[in-house]
Amino acid sequence: MTGRLALATVTLALAAVLAGCAAPSDDVAHAPRTLLVPPPMPSGATIAPPAPxxxxxxxxxxxxxxLRPLPADSAVPTPSVDRIRERGRLVVGLDTSSNLFSFRDPATGSIVGFDVEIAREVARDLFGDPDxxxxxxxxxxxxxxxxVDRSVDIVVKTMTINCERRQTIAFSTVYFEAGQRVLALKGSGIRGIGDLGGRRVCAVAGTTNLHRVQALAPDATVLSVPGWADCLVVMQQRQVDAVTSDDAILAGLAAQDPNLELVGPRLSVEPYGIGVNQADTDLVRQVNATLDRIRGDGTWQRIHNRWLAPLGPAPAPPTPRYED
Incomplete structure (x- = not known):
């Protein structure tokens, strides 16, 4: 190859390389970029105002x-119980966001859980049919x-008995005892209520848990949501640092995410009761008769072992206390 031919060949090769390094085409220059959009908050989520x-x-x-259950041979009128039996079904208020207590079985779509089974036992004694x-x-x-407005006959929904609520509604005897704790991400450094200052914490509106965390951790920002499943969502999206609720509810959330753990001691005692309209005293006694039965015949332990296994072996059921 002559010197001139070699030089021409090198020049053409260099031009080709430079052409390959030219500015990108319009298609490449204007290709869409991937943007990280913050995940949305659950519907109804809001920052709780300071506790008044x-x-x-x-x-x-x-x-x-x-109220003590009526004897089987009692002649006392039972208008509320008669009304329910005439209707042919028991109307029960609960939710489907409390894993272990009341939630939808993903395989069948049925509402199941510990609270659901308690309600079914009440229906069994009313009708001879739990369905x-x-x-x-x-x-x-x-x-x-x-x-109060009688849209339901009873509420079986991890509901704590307290004096404030008893001004408005009536309760059965205690059917389960829980206690408020904190749920945090493993390795977060949060070991209890004392580590929540300056953090974002999720709690459910209308619960004793929300007001207690405001009192015990006044420097925390509390995100109020409609249901406990919402707390799990915002925790997994890292929109909050912790969740506070009853330990039994938190165990249901932790069972759905192995990255979460319960931390710290109990902050309270939360006795769960079945809510009833204050005027329906005969229904309160009927419900208490069912609770007495399931405490004594092993049904309570069976239900606990089936649905609340993450909490450990079934303890003895709560001892009833009566005011009459």
Missing amino acids: STAPEPSCGDPTAS RIEYHLLTSADRVQSL
Whole structure:
């Protein structure tokens, strides 16, 4: 190859390389970029306003004391129970966001859980058939009003018995005892309520948990949501640092995400009762008769072992207390 031919060949090769390094075409220059959009908050989520300064909770003696079941041969009128039997079904208020207690079975779509089984036992004693139930889905904030306006007969929804609520509605005896704790991401450094200052914490509107975390961790920002499943969503989206609720509810959330753990000691004792309209005293006694039966015949332990296994072996059922 001559010198001139070699030089020409090198020049053409260099031009080709430079052409390959030219500015990108319009198609490449204007290709869409991937943007990271923050995930949306659940519907109804809001930052809870500071807790108002209120008078101390009213006193009612022992709020867990309820009405004694009527003897089987009692002649006392039972208008509320008669009304339900005539209708042919028991109307029960609960939700489907409390894993372990009341939730939809993903395989069947049926509403199942510990609270559901308790309600089914009430229906069994009313009708001889546990399936004679109509479920109304409620948020925690709607529980009391749904009983006052009689849109439901009973509420079986991880509902804590306290004196404030007993001013408006009646309760059965205690059917389960829980306690408020904190749920956090493993390795987060959060070990209890004392580590929530300056953090974002999720709690459900209308619960005793929300007001207690505001009192115990006043520097925390509390995100109020309609249901406990919403707390799991915002936790997984890293929109909050922790969730606070009853340990039994938090165990249901942790069972759905192995990255979460319960931390710290109990902050309270939360006795769960079945809510009833205050005027329906005969229905309260009927419900308490069912609870007495399932405590004594092993049904309560069987239901606990089936649905609340993440909490450990079934303890003895709560001892009933009566006011009459």
